[in-house]
Amino acid sequence: MKKTVFIGALTVAGLAAGAAAAGTMDDVKTRGKLNCGVTTGLVGFAAPDASGEWKGFDVAVCRAVAAAVLGDPAAVEFVPTTGKTRFTALASGEVDLLARNTTWTFSRDVDLKFTFTGVNYYDGQGFMVPKELGVSSAKDLDGATVCIQTGTTTELNLADFFRANNISYEPVPIETNAEAQQQYLAGACDVYTTDASGLAATRATFENPADHVLLPEIISKEPLGPLVRHGDDEWADIVRWTLYALVAAEEMGISSANVEELSKGTNNPEINRILGTEGNLGEMFGLDAEWAKRAIMAGGNYGEVFATNIGENTPIGLARGLNAQWKDGGLQYAPPFR
């Protein structure tokens, strides 16, 4: 009985194959829901709250896209994916969009055939040490024991860094961040290394965060961004420009508080073009004129999303740093809406 269900499903799948060739946007619109791949849980980036509603920095990207395409930020089906299942979930079409703090690398872009549609968070690998160790630079860490998550790029970056500086270390392999916290606090390792955002979130949970310092060295580039499948450029454009709309909105001073008022028309033509009172930008990729307005209303502009989920007033307390607007010395730079 079970086997026949399986074979039957395969047959049905074969019949349906011809019909599934339409664009992702049409699929999303017919379905009425955006399938968005997120992590199974990462502080600040994606986590379900007590009532099961997903929240976080990556989740906000999903909601903005759903608001732009479907008109409803709640029309998202969140698909939790692990580091191992995320790429197959996207490649097989189980999700339309993967917003799962995934580092943009050459091989993922080219070899795995995905299109990264921008960077919503510029991260980098850092080190955390107890203050009492008296270390002020990662180069002083000769002979240290290091807690490191196995099977990640952080492991390789760490080896590269120590080799380049001609110092030695002893790795303490750990599986999850929760385990790392326990090991580090128990003194099983002198140093904990992972993405700087993760270190900050981890340190925030300690009873005495001030007893631990993040070293100034950032030893890798980790541009994290949403990605889609190769070969559907219309869909990639929608995701890319939704993200840019949030960034541009912050630059132009459009926020969830004033978007309603600004969309009545302003003297700034670019604001008008973004909000759809001038030009026909939405129409060009098959959406209506107010797509960006809805995306901004979903969770606010980029700065607001940052502040609510991971910013300095949250327990995680990340500074904008590289993720500030280009005008403020950061890397967030939206091309012109024209």
Next chain:
Amino acid sequence: MSGVHAHTVAYVRDTMLDQKEPPSTSVGAIGWARQNLFSGWFNTILTIIVLGLVAFVLGNILPWIFSPTWNAASLSECREILAAAGSVSDHGTSGACWGVINERWVQLLFGFYPSHLYWRPILALVLLCVALAPILFASSVPAKLIYFSALYPFIFPWLLWGGTVWGPLAALAGVVIGYVVYSVLSERVNALLGLIVGVAAALIWWFVLSGYVVDGLSSILPIGLETVESRNFGGFMLSITIGVVAIACSLPLGIVLALGRQSDLMIVKYLCVGFIEFIRGVPLITLLFVASTLLNIFMPPGTNFDIILRVMIMATLFSSAYMAEVIRGGLAALPKGQYEGADSLGLDYWQAQRLVIMPQALKISIPGIVSTFIGMFKDTTLVSIIGLLDPLGLSNAIRADANWNGIVWELYGFIALLFFVICFAMSRYSMYLERRLRTDRR
């Protein structure tokens, strides 16, 4: 001799002495302790050491467990409460942060199931107990209840996933159609042809015709429950759903495989051997990865083959291979005389299996079968690795909430407690069943 004695002794007692109370040191708590804990100096020393250890462990754990943090809304609030209560050690505050369980226990039980529909999984669980009663406690419930047990496999998915009532009814109709075709043909022609045509008729009904009939009926009479998508399943509900399906399906499959492995028909035998050895040679986690990622690549894009159904199939196949070997052990333990005795009574193969062999073989295998069940149920936690939010997956998701990041033992403790309750119940039931059936063949 005795006469002489009688004359030389001044007093002879001619009634029995009343029984005296045993000395207080050999009865009651003291007697028990002397007998079991302090019999001899070596045991006394061991007892004292062990008591000291137990006291030490409890002395450390109990204050941790009994911490007044049930209403805290975040880890930092827990710490404030503990600091105010004065339970501070040199590593900072010490004590459990139960606020996380208070806030999330419903989520750990039901996952993302819509909260206004919680009655459905609860009802499904209650009905499961009712349906199991005639199977587990056959002697103490009305025999007619077995009909409900037969219907339950159709009620269970309908309650959990919802949808139109015609779906499970159509699935039930398939069974009826298959049975009618079988019984008509086996009377008129022969049993084998009846079986083949019956199964074919049921399959045609399920995969071709029932779809239209269900669509038609539900457009005329739209009776049904609100649909709940598999993605919203999570927590213990997910574990129990996968576990119950895998357990219920693996026993019959395992029996068939065990019989197939002992069969004289070469193709059947080697198919069964190949299946069993392949499945047992591959870790469950590999099968789960096949279910979650490989099948996705094989199937054309846009196919929606429910992930939980895929996982259930894999879990069922996995445990049925183990079940087959456990039952084969039971079959091998039966003396040859039982097989020959059944043959000499003129029973055919199926009658012999049903009336003589299987009841004894299954009785012998009970401990092994229940071990496989318990192992299967605990293995369901592996699904967290493929991104399904079972209790362990949810514990990670809960830690990703900035309020609860850093909480480990409380969540794992709660999950462990629930798993223990279920597994311990299964184990006790198996002991009850063994006692009742007396498998030691005295």
